[in-house]
Amino acid sequence: MDKLMRRLSTQDQNFKQVFADLLAFETVSDPELLKTVDQIIADVRQHGDAHVLKLTQQFDRHPAHQFSELELTQEQLKAAFDGLSTEVREALELAANRIREFHQAQKQDGWTYVDALGNTLGQKVTPLDRVGIYVPGGLASYPSSVLMNAVPAHVAGVPEIIMVVPAPNGELNPLVLAAAYLAGVTRVFTIGGAQAVAALAYGTETIPSVDKITGPGNRFVAAAKRAVFGQVGIDMIAGPSEILVYAEGQNNAKWLAMDLLSQAEHDTVAQAVFITPDEQLLNDVADAIEEHLQALPKADIARTSIENRGALVLVKDRAEGVELINQVAPEHLMLCLDEAVEMAEEIRHAGAIFMGRYTPEAIGDYCAGPNHVLPTSGTARFSSPLGVYDFQKRSSLIMCSQDGVKTLAKTADILAQQENLDAHARSARYRYQ
Amino acid sequence: MDKLMRRLSTQDQNFKQVFADLLAFETVSDPELLKTVDQIIADVRQHGDAHVLKLTQQFDRHPAHQFSELELTQEQLKAAFDGLSTEVREALELAANRIREFHQAQKQDGWTYVDALGNTLGQKVTPLDRVGIYVPGGLASYPSSVLMNAVPAHVAGVPEIIMVVPAPNGELNPLVLAAAYLAGVTRVFTIGGAQAVAALAYGTETIPSVDKITGPGNRFVAAAKRAVFGQVGIDMIAGPSEILVYAEGQNNAKWLAMDLLSQAEHDTVAQAVFITPDEQLLNDVADAIEEHLQALPKADIARTSIENRGALVLVKDRAEGVELINQVAPEHLMLCLDEAVEMAEEIRHAGAIFMGRYTPEAIGDYCAGPNHVLPTSGTARFSSPLGVYDFQKRSSLIMCSQDGVKTLAKTADILAQQENLDAHARSARYRYQ
Known part of the structure; x- marks a missing residue:
């Protein structure tokens, strides 16, 4: 055989x-698809809510007549959660609790130290202000994805977590909404595709612009994430x-x-x-x-x-x-x-x-407990599972004393001259002369 | 006035x-430039060393006749360092030592814990195998950039640090080579532009392919980094x-x-x-x-x-x-x-x-001490200074005990059924039934 x-x-x-x-x-990039996606992004930037609504009616056959119908309330999320069978609710809660526990161990704190010259150096760690979570609709609408994307953001301390999930024909998976409720999602819009990514990246009248977009999606979503990278942060394209x-x-x-x-x-x-x-x-x-x-x-x-x-x-x-x-x-x-x-x-x-x-x-x-969003196609050579660290960022801290700066300023002066950066050299020189 | x-x-x-x-x-993307860069990448992938040499002769007016002339030896780096004036050498050493000290505080270690069920969970942290550092040539050829990119990689424990720096007309800044010597760079090639990025991303007969490329460059370099993102990791486009x-x-x-x-x-x-x-x-x-x-x-x-x-x-x-x-x-x-x-x-x-x-x-x-490669254009909203963490990555660790897995397997079984992933459910079920 x-x-x-x-x-x-x-x-x-x-x-x-x-x-x-x-x-x-x-993955071969398709120039036609990129053109379509670029056009959608440009139109959403120009026309905001109206264009997102139009594309949602067109692509998702969503029955909404007004943009406001595309936002879910916290009551709707809670109702979805309350409507689950005991078995499923307990399973989802156990999953959310374990994911939360594991990710809490990833949380990073800032630190400072004082060097031998008396200068203070350190690293400050802060959460992002606002993030967008993309959740696919239809068959691939997985509640586990909601938990795996939103819980790390919540543990990081992100104050606003905006979720988008398309609702083909207006239909939604109640388990996805229940997961959003459990994970601490702030607002949910039933939109998807490149238009949802564009709305999250640039904001519309109703949708606030976010600082980072994570979550899986089809090739339109992937292309849109790649296109808005730089305007906002993104996770890896899976x-x-x-x-x-x-x-x-x-x-x-x-x-x-x-x-x-x-x-x-x-x-x-x-x-x-x-x-x-x-x-x-x-x-x-x-x-x-x-x-x-x-x-x-x-x-x-x-x-x-x-x-x-x-x-x-x-x-x-x-x-x-x-x-x-x-x-x-x-x-x-x-x-x-x-x-x-x-x-x-x-x-x-x-x-x-x-x-x-x-x-x-x-x-x-x-x-x-660990995240299921993981580097694919050999990218584990240089990247990591999605984690709390993806929703935190660092700022360097430097504070010199009047004496402590002297050695550093002298050194900077010498090196800046070597690089022909005269204003750098002079700015340093003021502090030791 | x-x-x-x-x-x-x-x-x-x-x-x-x-x-x-x-x-x-x-920054507006220029379709002509992207086309040129895509072609350079395709040609380097196909023709390797020969094409890199050809473009280096053409764009940098480099006098090399053979590819081997484009690699510098450790002796050349050391000679550049030994040739510095005492004042400059001491300044460069002080800078390298302070950058190393600060970045050592960023190094992350793995951890594990045992949960209440007796399962072990954790995070393993490993350095990247091989990274590429792009250093611009000519006027913007800054020794400080070499230190700021290579020292964090070295502190992370990256075994191979490959530096590329174009040498217009064959000329190099000795201070850049001295900085490479101090920072622990493994190999240096005097190439630049999109061809250097392509060679690092895909490898040639002589240049080994790397896992991540960092460092500043002109718009050709930036476009090339964006194009190879996914094949390798990159830092932010500054x-x-x-x-x-x-x-x-x-x-x-x-x-x-x-x-x-x-x-x-x-x-x-x-x-x-x-x-x-x-x-x-x-x-x-x-x-x-x-x-x-x-x-x-x-x-x-x-x-x-x-x-x-x-x-x-x-x-x-x-x-x-x-x-x-x-x-x-x-x-x-x-x-x-x-x-x-x-x-x-x-x-x-x-x-x-x-x-x-x-x-x-x-x-x-x-x-x-802190890194001078920092997020620009408002991207500090979601990104961090270049650091040791950019040259390390994480793997999740999970090890269940025969008893400890039961609750988890039951939960996974229930949730996988909700997602219509039957093989997932059955694979979990084997472990608790």
């Missing part, structure tokens, strides 16, 4: 090239979801197969990679994947993802596994072996590391 | 609009330099005037703003600026900057000053008054805050 999933071995002659090609994922599972020793192949499929079911271009030095386990996982696919509701999506971008990779030993993992810099990494903690110490690049056999990636998506 | 610098008062009827217009600075000086009480108007001019001399579009509730001081500073301009070598640049983008603003009181400062979110802020520390507590947005009368901004450019 022809197996579904690509099998590789580091012993294959062309392994390096095949593996590199497998990882390659380049690529398709990925998981890399490394396993050794006693493992349940069915569990591992389902962990791989939990990413594959997200998207046909999601990537699930399994690495092991154990050929028997590799065969068992391959079989389990095929078995699971018989019963999964999203089997079509998962199958395409597994066929096109998935791989089962046989390595010689753990050291080779570490090397491949650091090359991939995976968004999600599961280390299913007895020495998971020791192995994690060797990992230089990963969004989140799930250690041991009882830590499925899926709990990280909802309620383990 | 017609005064040079714009004078405003918060009591003016149209103050809000005039002040907002003064702050507005929008706008023109700005200073905002607030003063009250006993102050030397000549000092304050020179502090304002020290930013104005950078660039004709730099911005210097003076705010005070003291009309006499405002007049004195205006006079001192005009007097200083008679003697400054860069008077032409400074005069244009002051005339086009500068302002002297009279406020009613300190509270109004705080409000304006938070609206501007200045790159550099000087608070020249007895209660500078108290006033700084009210400031929510600024790149760096210089407190008291003995803390000229110029010492921050060279040797106070």
Whole structure:
């Protein structure tokens, strides 16, 4: 029988090239789409609420007649929360509480010290004033995304958290509103697309301009975020979801197969990679994947993802596994072996590391505590999970004493002259002469 | 006599609009330039060293015949350092040591905790593997920029720091090479422009690809950095330099005037703003600026900057000053008054805050210790000075115990079902059933 999933071995002659090609994922920018997005941004800047309303009626088929109908009240959010079943409400509360607890540990404080010359130096940490959270509508309208974006902002101390979520045909997911209620969102507008990003970045009569926009969205939203970057801050533009599972020793192949499929079911271009030095386990996982696919509701999506971008990779030993993992810099990494903690110490690049056999990636998506917004497509080489630090910023503090400044001013004078910056040199010189 | 610098008062009827217009600075993207830059990037990706050499010969009129001539040796860097005068060498060493000391205080460590269920959660912090530092050539080739970009990377523990600096006609500033030697730069290539950014982002036969590119550059460099963002990390795209000086009480108007001019001399579009509730001081500073301009070598640049983008603003009181400062979110802020520390507590947005009368901004450019790469054009609302944290990234750590996972897996199961993600739900369910 022809197996579904690509099998590789580091012993294959062309392994390096095949593996590199497998990882390659380049989003091509579409000039027509960029033009459309630029036009939407220009029109929203010029016409404000009226244009946002018009596009919302047009693209989302929203029945609103006036802009004011596009804002939800806190009472509506609370009603959504109160309307949940006990089971779901408790699950959402547990998730929100755990996410809050973890993110509180990320909060940074300022500091100062006095140097040997008697000058005070330091760093002040402040929250952003106002942020925008983009939440996709329709099928991908996930309450977990609301928690993962809004809770860190709330923990950071951001006073105003503005959420936008499109409501196709005027329909909203009550769980998304309940999550907004739990997470401390200040205002919610039922708008989406590039027009929502433009409204958040530049403000309209009704929507206040924010300082940073985070959250996932379709290619229009991604292009709009890229376009307004600089006017406001943005989080990373997310690529398709990925998981890399490394396993050794006693493992349940069915569990591992389902962990791989939990990413594959997200998207046909999601990537699930399994690495092991154990050929028997590799065969068992391959079989389990095929078995699971018989019963999964999203089997079509998962199958395409597994066929096109998935791989089962046989390595010689753990050291080779570490090397491949650091090359991939995976968004999600599961280390299913007895020495998971020791192995994690060797990992230089990963969004989140799930250690041991009882830590499925899926709990990280909802309620383990750490953020599920993670660097994709190898960007864990240089970026971090979304966190409280994304909603805080720093200012340097410098205060010299009349004596303490002298050495510094002399030094600045000398170096400024070398750079031919005369006003700099003179401004420093005043303080020591 | 017609005064040079714009004078405003918060009591003016149209103050809000005039002040907002003064702050507005929008860089317009030039489609032709973007096309040129995209082509350079594509060509460097395809032809590697050969294309970089060709463009370096063409744009920089560099006399190199082979690519290998574009790399400097550590011996060349050391020779540049050894060739400095004692005065300059000591100044550069003092600056490097102070920058290193301040940035060491920024270094972040990982942490873990065990939750009430017995699960371990945490955050691992790792340095980037390899970074690229862009240093402009020619007139704007500043040794201080080398220190401010390379020292934080070195303190973060980045093992490889690759510096690029164009050498027009093959000429280099020895002080820049000496700074690279002091700062711990690993390799130096004498290339620049979009081709240098492309080479760092994608790698060539000789130049290794990096994970992040920082440092200032002209509009080609800025456009190239924007284009490779995602493939690698980048720092903020810097706008023109700005200073905002607030003063009250006993102050030397000549000092304050020179502090304002020290930013104005950078660039004709730099911005210097003076705010005070003291009309006499405002007049004195205006006079001192005009007097200083008679003697400054860069008077032409400074005069244009002051005339086009500068302002002297009279406020009613300190509270109004705080409000304006938070609206501007200045790159550099000087608070020249007895209660500078108290006033700084009210400031929510600024790149760096210089407190008291003995803390000229110029010492921050060279040797106070904090970074001189700061958020411009109001981006201090959402971003921070360049720092060690820009060269470190975080990975989340999650390790559940066999018992501890049960509550989490149940919760994830419930929420995943609500999101119609069946593989997620099943993967969680395996761990508690």
